[in-house]
Amino acid sequence: MITVRGVRKSFDDKEVLTGIDLDIPDNTTMVILGPSGQGKTVFIKTLVRLIEPDAGSIAYDGDDILRMSRREWQAYQNSIAFVFQNSALFDFLDVRENLSLFLRMHKKMTPFQMYSEVSRAITFVGLGDDVLDKFPEELSGGMRKRVAIARAMIKRPKYIFYDEPTTGLDQNNAEKVSELILMLKNEIAATSIIVTHDIKLMRDVADRVALLREGNISFTGTKEEISAETLDFLYETRGEYDL
Amino acid sequence: MARKPSEHFFEQLGERSISFFTTVYEIATLFMQTVRALPSLWFYRRQFLEQLYAFSVKTLPIAAVIAIFIGLGATVQSTYQSSELLTRAVLVNVIFKTTILELCPIVLSLVLAGKLGASLAAEIGSMKISEQVEALETMSLDPIGFLVVPRVVAGLLMLPVITIFANFLAIFSSFFVSAVATEWISPAEFGSGLEMDFKVFEMYFGNLIKPAVYGFLIALMGSYFGLKTSGGAKGVGAASTNAVVVSAVFIVIFDYYLGKLLL
Numbered sequence: 072m073i074t075v076r077g078v079r080k081s082f083d084d085k086e087v088l089t090g091i092d093l094d095i096p097d098n099t100t101m102v103i104l105g106p107s108g109q110g111k112t113v114f115i116k117t118l119v120r121l122i123e124p125d126a127g128s129i130a131y132d133g134d135d136i137l138r139m140s141r142r143e144w145q146a147y148q149n150s151i152a153f154v155f156q157n158s159a160l161f162d163f164l165d166v167r168e169n170l171s172l173f174l175r176m177h178k179k180m181t182p183f184q185m186y187s188e189v190s191r192a193i194t195f196v197g198l199g200d201d202v203l204d205k206f207p208e209e210l211s212g213g214m215r216k217r218v219a220i221a222r223a224m225i226k227r228p229k230y231i232f233y234d235e236p237t238t239g240l241d242q243n244n245a246e247k248v249s250e251l252i253l254m255l256k257n258e259i260a261a262t263s264i265i266v267t268h269d270i271k272l273m274r275d276v277a278d279r280v281a282l283l284r285e286g287n288i289s290f291t292g293t294k295e296e297i298s299a300e301t302l303d304f305l306y307e308t309r310g311e312y313d314l
Numbered sequence: 315m316a317r318k319p320s321e322h323f324f325e326q327l328g329e330r331s332i333s334f335f336t337t338v339y340e341i342a343t344l345f346m347q348t349v350r351a352l353p354s355l356w357f358y359r360r361q362f363l364e365q366l367y368a369f370s371v372k373t374l375p376i377a378a379v380i381a382i383f384i385g386l387g388a389t390v391q392s393t394y395q396s397s398e399l400l401t402r403a404v405l406v407n408v409i410f411k412t413t414i415l416e417l418c419p420i421v422l423s424l425v426l427a428g429k430l431g432a433s434l435a436a437e438i439g440s441m442k443i444s445e446q447v448e449a450l451e452t453m454s455l456d457p458i459g460f461l462v463v464p465r466v467v468a469g470l471l472m473l474p475v476i477t478i479f480a481n482f483l484a485i486f487s488s489f490f491v492s493a494v495a496t497e498w499i500s501p502a503e504f505g506s507g508l509e510m511d512f513k514v515f516e517m518y519f520g521n522l523i524k525p526a527v528y529g530f531l532i533a534l535m536g537s538y539f540g541l542k543t544s545g546g547a548k549g550v551g552a553a554s555t556n557a558v559v560v561s562a563v564f565i566v567i568f569d570y571y572l573g574k575l576l577l
Contacts, residue, residue, distance in 0.1 A: 121448045145454050153452040159445035163437075173453045176357070226453070 072097050073118065073230065073262070078127035080113055087113045088124065089286040095279075100256055100263040102273040102294075105283035106306050111266035112156070114283065115234050118264065119153055120144055131230070149177060152223035152261075156235040158215040160207040160222070166193070167203040170222050192221040195258070196251055213244030220251050224259065231255065233265040237272050249275040270302065344538050347458045348466050354459035355467060361460060365468035369529070373426060373476055380425055381480035384417050385487030393498055402499045406507025409488055414520040415577075418481045420569050423473065423528035427561035431536040434465055435557035438540025439550040447541070462537040466530060473529025474522045481521060516577075524572055528565050535561040 073095040080088040087110040095101045105111050116122040118129060120136060128135050136144060160169050170189045174180050180188070190200060196217040207215055216236065223231055236252065237245035249272055256263050266283075267273060273280055273294060280297060282290040282305050290301060355362055392409050396402070438461055441447050450457045485508070493504045539557040543549045 116448075119452060121451060145456065148452060148454040151452065153449070155445045155449060157444055159449040161446055161449070162440075162444070172455075177454060 072132060073264070074128075074130045074133075075118070076128045076130075078114070078117055078124045078129065080110075080117060080122065080124045087286050088117065090127070091286075091288055093281055093288055093291065095262060095264060097262050098256075098260055099278040100252070100265065100276050101279050101281065102277035103264070103266045103281045103283050103288075104268070104270070104273050104305070105266075106268050109283045110286045111268070111283055112234055115232055115264065115266045119148075119151055119232060121153075149226065150229040151232065152226045152228035152230075153232045154216075154219050154223050154234065154236055156238055158207070158212075158219040160215055160218055162207050165204055165206050166210070166218055169207070169218065170203075170225055173222070173226055188225055192225045193218075195224060195254070196221045197247065213240055213247065216240060216244065216248055217251065220248070220255065224255055227259055228261055231259075231261045231263050233263065233267075235267055235269075236265060237267065237269045245269070245272065246275075248272075252276050340542070341534070341538050344458075344462065344541070345534060348462050348534070348537075351456060351459040351463050352467070354456065355463055358460050358464055362464040362467060365464045366472060369430065369468045369472035370475060373429065373472075374479065376425065376429065377422055377476045377480045378483055380422055381418060381483035382487045384413060384421060384480075385484035386491050388413055388417060388484070389488040389491050393492065393496075403503050403507035403510060406488075406492070406499060406504050407510040410485060410508050411516065413484045413488065414481050415516060415524075415573075416520075416569075418484050419477055419520055419524040419528065420565065422477055422480050423525065423532065423565050424562055426473065426476075427528075427532045427535075427565060428558050430469070431532045431557040431561045432554040434533060434536025435540040435543070435553040436550050438537055439543030439553040442541060442543045443546060443549060457541070462534075462541075465537055466533040469529035469531075469533030470526050471529070473525040473532070477525035478521045519572075519576055523576065524569070527568055527572065531564045531568065532561045535564065 073093075075091055075093040075095075078088055078091040079086065091114060093103075103111060103114065113122055117124045124137070127137075129137055131147070131150075134147075136147065139147065160166075161172070164172065167189055170192055171185050174185050174188060189203065193200065193203060198214060198217055198221075202210070202214065202218070207218070210218065220236075233252065236248050240248060252263060252265070253276055255261065263276075265272070265276065277294045280290075280292060280294050281288045282297070282301065284305055289305070290297065388409050392405055396405050400408075438447070441461070447457050447461070450460055489501070489504055492498045493501045499507075536557045539553040539560070543553040
């Protein structure tokens with residue numbers, strides 16, 4: 072379980088996170104929903120120490136990760152995976168090397184075992200082995216996102232974080248990504264934490280939802296508990312939500 | 315109320331001073347982090363081998379062209395300025411030492427600061443703005459160990475190798491133009507000019523010490539400005555420019571102090 076208490080973060084004079092409290096139970100898909108500019112990306116990056124918060128605590132199963140040394144945290148990172156908004160595939164490596172990098176650096180595996188893992192991951196995300204020899208620049212946005220999910224999957228993480236996983240994708244690819252998030256959760260029984268502005272994605276995958284507004288959580292509950300009025304308030308608009 | 319121009323001046327001066335000392339502090343911090351991460355070089359050996367290749371094979375053609383023309387240029391200038399006061403062998407000795415100790419190391423390093431420093435900063439800068447550096451961290455890989463250490467050590471080791479190669483070519487081209495093409499000096503006299511007042515330490519200084527320091531500076535500055543990149547393509551351009559300019563400034567400053575301290 073991830074327990075967040077009083078997390079604050081400012082950039083210059085602007086306070087982006089204003090004291091967030093949140094509990095993320097194990098084996099759930101927690102969607103943190105909010106419109107652009109509310110601090111979603113900053114928040115999810117503080118959860119994995121890509122951004123250090125100014126105050127507060129973040130505990131994974133009771134271990135406060137902010138009190139860990141960089142070295143301790145690096146060891147802990149083996150249990151988490153992060154899917155970035157722009158996929159963040161290493162553009163100097165082909166897809167095979169992108170997928171096998173973690174295994175090569177951290178696992179004692181034979182080349183055959185590594186090949187099997189890579190092949191299994193790429194098949195899982197619905198791509199063929201022919202993609203393995205391509206470089207990220209040769210792939211479409213949807214394919215890159217799927218490779219990024221395969222790269223996260225290969226770590227067999229306990230926690231998997233997604234930053235705006237459907238942003239910039241057409242409807243077909245966005246739906247495919249939603250399916251993959253659900254399939255991956257079932258495959259590796261990971262706790263998934265997703266930040267998004269995409270209400271449809273929330274509706275498709277969320278077990279629990281937290282609404283982020285002006286740097287703080289304004290609501291937590293199940294997706295069924297969110298009223299249209301709440302979403303209207305969150306997005307400062309009216310109507311068009313089909314819950 | 316409008317502020318006095320002097321207030322504006324002091325405000326800017328203060329801001330620039332803070333920015334300058336912050337940059338110096340950050341470069342010193344990156345240096346310390348790089349030193350601490352040195353033991354991880356074996357872990358990131360594949361990246362290291364790639365950087366050795368980038369710092370050597372990819373730079374040899376340009377190093378060869380520069381070295382040949384340094385040798386030719388230095389010889390033509392020196393013979394033009396020769397007088398009855400100096401024997402030709404002494405003049406060859408002056409050309410030899412100037413080339414080995416100063417011309418080849420510094421000209422080559424400045425050119426490679428442009429080529430390698432800019433490319434390092436752009437490469438790491440692009441990775442930074444596309445979140446690839448953060449992706450390394452989430453894969454339990456240390457960005458300093460993965461990106462900076464292999465480049466810095468490759469720079470430190472390969473610039474001396476390239477400089478030795480360049481010095482050899484420069485002296486050979488000098489021999490060619492003075493003893494073969496123009497017959498201004500006989501091969502035997504040229505040889506005695508090279509042997510005159512020969513000091514082994516000077517060879518270490520020009521071929522190893524200076525280039526190693528410059529290679530280190532080029533890689534460290536390229537890495538620093540790459541890791542500091544923000545703001546998209548414009549930021550990558552600025553990082554490349556800053557890496558080249560700051561490396562070049564450091565190289566000429568170190569050139570003076572190394573000579574003063576060690577010779």
